[in-house]
Amino acid sequence: MNSPESAIQFPADVQVTTSADGTGDCTVEVALEATAAPGIASELSVVYSVNGQVIPSQYEFPIGVTTVQASAHVASTFIASSSFTVTVADDELPVARTQPVTVTLNSSGVGSLTVAQVNAGSTDNCGAPILEIAKGNLVTTGAGFANSVSFGAAEIGWQTVTLRATDASGNRSVQTASVRTVLPPQWVSRSPHWGVVNLEQFVATFG
Numbered sequence: 001m002n003s004p005e006s007a008i009q010f011p012a013d014v015q016v017t018t019s020a021d022g023t024g025d026c027t028v029e030v031a032l033e034a035t036a037a038p039g040i041a042s043e044l045s046v047v048y049s050v051n052g053q054v055i056p057s058q059y060e061f062p063i064g065v066t067t068v069q070a071s072a073h074v075a076s077t078f079i080a081s082s083s084f085t086v087t088v089a090d091d092e093l094p095v096a097r098t099q100p101v102t103v104t105l106n107s108s109g110v111g112s113l114t115v116a117q118v119n120a121g122s123t124d125n126c127g128a129p130i131l132e133i134a135k136g137n138l139v140t141t142g143a144g145f146a147n148s149v150s151f152g153a154a155e156i157g158w159q160t161v162t163l164r165a166t167d168a169s170g171n172r173s174v175q176t177a178s179v180r181t182v183l184p185p186q187w188v189s190r191s192p193h194w195g196v197v198n199l200e201q202f203v204a205t206f207g
């Protein structure tokens, strides 16, 4: 018969994703299973621990790499110990949520739009995602994403911006938002020309 140590088969290093047990959190439940040769299997007990703390054999592992220590006993006699790693990766996309925004140009004819104005509660399963915006309807790999964008007088009317959410693991998603850019009130009242431009854009959009 083999030595008692070789009769114990500890769990191997494992790589899992957060979605493996259902989506919506940054953890995954993993069942740790050690096996023993048939003659001693019924008396095998294995204690698992992480950082010195005993954990159940069915355990919720966080994102990243966790080293698990395992100690095997047969009939209360210590037989062998081992360690292995559980590596959890976040494979769930963030959710980018936008809301329509109105940007009023300032007296210099410039209006700034920030991420915070466009964001309507974007989330990720692993903490708050990084949010950026860019002009236009872009894919996740599009260029020009930044914390804010600005509009000029030539962009009065309806514009589209794209909000991009990036989680800590680099997963990304996008969502567009409608942006209405309007002249400052004093321009509309003082300048019939600018008021007409605004109206023309309005008709083109809704007429």
Ligand SMILES: [Ca+2]
Residues within 6 Å of the ligand: 018, 019, 020, 021, 022, 023, 024, 025, 026, 027, 028, 029
């Ligand atoms: Ca999960």
Ligand SMILES: [Ca+2]
Residues within 6 Å of the ligand: 090, 091, 092, 093, 094, 124, 125, 126, 167, 171
């Ligand atoms: Ca995620």
